[in-house]
Amino acid sequence: MKPVLAVKDLSVTFRTEDGPVSAVDRVSFEVTAGEVLAVVGESGCGKSVTAMSIAGLLPRTATVNGSVELDGTELIGADKRTLRSIRGREVAYIFQEPMTSLNPVFTVGHQIIEVLRTHIGLNRQAAHARAIELLKLVGIPSAERRVGDYPHQLSGGMRQRVMIAMAVACDPKVLIADEPTTALDVTIQAGILDVLRGLRERLGTSIVLITHDLGVVADLADRVAVMYAGRVVETAEVHDLFAHPEHPYTVGLLGASPAAGRHAESQRLNEIPGLVPVLTEQPDACTFADRCPRAIDTCTSSQPQLTDGPHRVACWNPVRERVEV
Amino acid sequence: MRRYLLNRLWQSAVTLVLATIVVFAGVRALPGDPALALAGEDRDPESLRAIRQQYGLDQSWLVQFWQFVSHAARGDLGESIRTGTPVRSMIVSALPVTIELSVLAILIASVIGVGAGVIAAVRRGRPAEWAANALALLGLSVPHFWLGLMAILYLSVALGLFPASGFVPFFTDPVANLHHLILPALILGTGLSAVIMRQTRSSMLDALSADYIRTAEAKGLSPKAVVGKHALRNSLIVVVTIVGLQLGALISGAVVTERIFALPGFGKLTVDAVFQRDYPVIQAVVLVTATAYIVINLLVDLLYSVIDPRIRVRGEA
Ligand SMILES: Nc1ncnc2c1ncn2[C@@H]1O[C@H](COP(=O)(O)OP(=O)(O)O)[C@@H](O)[C@H]1O
Ligand code: SF4
Ligand SMILES: [Mg+2]
Numbered sequence: 001m002k003p004v005l006a007v008k009d010l011s012v013t014f015r016t017e018d019g020p021v022s023a024v025d026r027v028s029f030e031v032t033a034g035e036v037l038a039v040v041g042e043s044g045c046g047k048s049v050t051a052m053s054i055a056g057l058l059p060r061t062a063t064v065n066g067s068v069e070l071d072g073t074e075l076i077g078a079d080k081r082t083l084r085s086i087r088g089r090e091v092a093y094i095f096q097e098p099m100t101s102l103n104p105v106f107t108v109g110h111q112i113i114e115v116l117r118t119h120i121g122l123n124r125q126a127a128h129a130r131a132i133e134l135l136k137l138v139g140i141p142s143a144e145r146r147v148g149d150y151p152h153q154l155s156g157g158m159r160q161r162v163m164i165a166m167a168v169a170c171d172p173k174v175l176i177a178d179e180p181t182t183a184l185d186v187t188i189q190a191g192i193l194d195v196l197r198g199l200r201e202r203l204g205t206s207i208v209l210i211t212h213d214l215g216v217v218a219d220l221a222d223r224v225a226v227m228y229a230g231r232v233v234e235t236a237e238v239h240d241l242f243a244h245p246e247h248p249y250t251v252g253l254l255g256a257s258p259a260a261g262r263h264a265e266s267q268r269l270n271e272i273p274g275l276v277p278v279l280t281e282q283p284d285a286c287t288f289a290d291r292c293p294r295a296i297d298t299c300t301s302s303q304p305q306l307t308d309g310p311h312r313v314a315c316w317n318p319v320r321e322r323v324e325v
Numbered sequence: 326m327r328r329y330l331l332n333r334l335w336q337s338a339v340t341l342v343l344a345t346i347v348v349f350a351g352v353r354a355l356p357g358d359p360a361l362a363l364a365g366e367d368r369d370p371e372s373l374r375a376i377r378q379q380y381g382l383d384q385s386w387l388v389q390f391w392q393f394v395s396h397a398a399r400g401d402l403g404e405s406i407r408t409g410t411p412v413r414s415m416i417v418s419a420l421p422v423t424i425e426l427s428v429l430a431i432l433i434a435s436v437i438g439v440g441a442g443v444i445a446a447v448r449r450g451r452p453a454e455w456a457a458n459a460l461a462l463l464g465l466s467v468p469h470f471w472l473g474l475m476a477i478l479y480l481s482v483a484l485g486l487f488p489a490s491g492f493v494p495f496f497t498d499p500v501a502n503l504h505h506l507i508l509p510a511l512i513l514g515t516g517l518s519a520v521i522m523r524q525t526r527s528s529m530l531d532a533l534s535a536d537y538i539r540t541a542e543a544k545g546l547s548p549k550a551v552v553g554k555h556a557l558r559n560s561l562i563v564v565v566t567i568v569g570l571q572l573g574a575l576i577s578g579a580v581v582t583e584r585i586f587a588l589p590g591f592g593k594l595t596v597d598a599v600f601q602r603d604y605p606v607i608q609a610v611v612l613v614t615a616t617a618y619i620v621i622n623l624l625v626d627l628l629y630s631v632i633d634p635r636i637r638v639r640g641e642a
Contacts, residue, residue, distance in 0.1 A: 057543055087545035095543075100536040105558050105634060115544050150634040166544065 003030035003069075004206045005054070005091075005174050010066035010076075012049050012058065012230075023049040025230040025282045026066065028306070031174065034204040036196075038211060038221035038238070040253065044276045046230040047210045051176050054208075055091045056083045071173060089119040092167035096179040098159035102151040108135075108162045109147035115169045134165040138195050157188035164195055168205065175199070176208045181216060193219055214254065218242065226250045229276055229287040236311040246311070246318040248294045286316065294319070329636075333626055337619050344615035345397075349390050352608045397612065403605035412609045415594060420613070422492060422590035423579055426513060429506055430575065431568065434514030434521055439557075439564065441518075442525025446533060447552055457522060464519030469578060473512045473585040480508065490587035509586040513578050517571050524567045528560035535559070562633045569625035576614065 012024040024046045031037045039047050052058050054068050056075065068075040070090055075083065095101045102111060112131040116122045122130060128147070135143035138161040151159055160180060167175055177196065181189040197220060199205050209220060217224055217238065225235040226247065234247040245251045277287060282303075286292070289299040294317045304314040360376045361368065377383040381392055396403065402412035445457035481489035487508045493501040532538065533556050541555045580592030587593075591610070598606035630636040 055543065057539065084545045084547065087543055089545055093540075093543040095536065095540065097536055101540045103537040103541070103555050103559070105562075105632065106555075107634075114546065114550075118544065118546055118550075152635050163540075166540075 001032045003032050004071055005031040005208070006067075006069040007050075007054070008067040008069070010050065010053060010064070010068060012046070012053050012065075013063045015061045015063070020280050022279045022282050023062075023230055024053070027227070027230070027232050029225050029232060029235060031206045031208060033173075033206055034200060035223065036200060036207045036209055036221045038209045038217040038224045039227060040211060040214070040217060040224060041227035042276050043212070044278070045227045047227055048178055050227070051093070051178050051208065051210055054174075054176065055087045055093070056080075057087075057093075085119075088115050088167075088172070089170045090172050091174045091176065092170070092172040094160070094163050094167050094175065094177040094180045096182050098156050098163055098183065101163055102159055104151055107148050107150055108154065108159075109149075112147075112162070112166050112169055115166055119170045130169070131165075134169055135162070137168070137199075138162070138165045139191065140165070155188075156184055157191060160184060160188075160192055161195060164192070164199070168199055168203065171203060172205065174206045174208065176210070178210045179212065180209075182212060189213075189216075196220060226253070229279060230282070231287065231314065232306065233288070233315070234311075234313045235306070240311055244311075244319075246313040246320065247315050248292050248317075248319065249288050251319055286314075329630060330627070333623055337623050340619050341616060344619070345394060345612065346390075348608060348611045348615060349393055351611070352604060353386065353389075393608075397609075402609040402612075405603050405606050407601050407603050412605050415606065416591075416609060416613055419589060419591045419594040421494075422588055423583070423592060425495065425502075426506055426510055426582065426588065426590060427575055427579055429510035430514035430517065430579075433510055434518035435568070437514070438518040438521025439525050439561075441522040442560075442564075443529055443552065443557060445522065445526040446529035449530070454526075457526070461519040461522045464515045464522075467515070469512050469515055470581050470585060472515060473509070473582060476508055476512055477585070492588050492590075505586075506588075509582050509588060512585075513575065513582045516578065517568070517575060520567060520571055521564055524564050525560055528563040529556055532556040532559045558632065562629065565625060565629050565632060569622060569629075572621050572625075573618070576617070 007030070008028045010024055010027045011022070014021045014023055027046070027050055029037060029039075039050070041047055049058065049062075053062070053064050054070075054075065056064075056078070058064065064076055066076060070086060073082075073086075075086070102108065106114075109128065109131045112134055113122075113124070113127040116127040116130055117124075132143045132147050135146055140146050140158060140161050146154070146158075151162070154162065164180075175196075180196070181192050184192065193216060196207060196209070200207055207220075209216070211217060221238045223235065224238050224241045225232050226241075226249065227233065228249050234241070234245070234250045236244075241250065242254065245254055279287065284303050285301060286295070286299040286304055289295045292299065296317050298316045302316075304316050306312045306314045360373050360380070360382055374383070381389055384392070400413060402416070404411055405415065441457040441460065445454040448454050476487075477489045480486045488505050492505055495502040529552075533552070535556075537559075538551060538556055541551045546555070579590065580595060582588070583590040583592035584596065591614075594606070595610045595614075597603075598610055
């Protein structure tokens, strides 16, 4: 199937006072219609930067290279007008912080109506009715009343539902959810995930789901891309990845027993000793080498590239337990 | 919202009562015996007693206070000792001038201040920001009586663009009225516009880096909507507060400005009354000023709650 979203060799460098920071290095992935792609990795590995660069939302200090094709339209280097017309309409975002992501001085209804009026040109009444419909769609009780509430009158979980309602208002092709449940109580997370699952089933929206939470991945994702230090190091179909992780970093994330994450309720990524490096430039080596238990000589002298096929891995010495079967 | 309103009204009433007591006691505490001042040359005990009786000065303070309050409540503020004119009519003719001058000054200052502040924030690190900052610094550091004099000298006298002094009531001739007031209002508002500009700039910079701005951008809104609506509306909360705090300075500035441009407003009335030891006028002027302060603060608070929904709801809870 032709992908809805095709990211190819995406690189992002920031200009900072301490010199350049390479945040994302030649990241490639594809998302087909109705598919949920999970992007996992430790904090600081470039997940958010990747997400933001898709619709050109990075600050001016960022230099972006590579290609992002949305349904055949190239977005990298597209003019501002084009980008504005796809934001909120074809590509929509949900962010981590429901407490601060909504504007405190406008009603939630108004903030939803704004998207509808900007992109679809609905009149006030139609937009208002549609806003209530959307609030119902994301499971907000007494939506007729809630539509006039200000964000501070809603709980964190309800606000995140409002964010989702706003994101799907124009029925986007791709929904990018950047850690949508990280800031929420465990009890509320399940509800939000149900809403996302429902959207995928009912509207066929493709979702890029950025998360720390392996429980969420097992629950919702079709495929997984594992990122480390700005690179995708492994990508596979979700059950394959949980059953047979090949990259030592993925193995580390999943813990000693690779299958442990599959049914785990809300298991966070495993702690791996060491830190994600902040790189000024991408070295010709494996960036995981100084934390890797399987490192060999080649690892520090040459950069491993992603293999081809359904299960791809970028590693000189991958784990291949399957061979024994 | 109703509850909040009642609450604020109640607070205002208490403040007003306190202000009345302070005004009354303050005037009484001024050095010198008003009866002596009134008697002038004629200082024999008989006429002093007569004067004391006429103005109720022979009564106890409590009785005097009650009379003052009950008269004032009926709108009777007494008569000028100097001219015999009812104080009330003096105030009624002077107040509109000052109100118009101040409102105009606030309007001009808000337009200039908010406009320049937004530009400075959006064009951060470019010549426009530098220019706005320099202007603000100038507006804050140059005393406005001097600015007023310079404006009269160059714009009015040399170029003849504006009348140098005088006043025409709005309902007599609106165009002439604005022509007379625009320059004084601009001068009176310089300090305020500088303060508003700086405040707008810094709160806009805060607002522009907020998460909800990222959301607004991710929604595909135009830069106009992102900056002019989402960011500005949040910045204005702080700006309104600052304007409220600056109103005191504005009112005292109005006194000076009215003097320079010879406007027959409240400032002129006050200054004249103080120089002439016209006690009933002083008392009335201070009371009216205090009332105005309270009313203005109430309005600022209400405006604040209109802009920031979080305040409204807290008042309800
Ligand atoms: N605006 C920026 N300027 C400079 N560096 C940035 C900026 N945004 C992100 N980075 C850097 O890019 C890297 C990836 O960040 P991010 O994508 O936010 O990580 P995460 O995977 O936790 O979402 C980090 O090292 C971060 O410091
Ligand atoms: S390339 Fe080498 S260092 Fe990198 S993950 Fe594979 S084995 Fe470890
Ligand atoms: Mg992130």
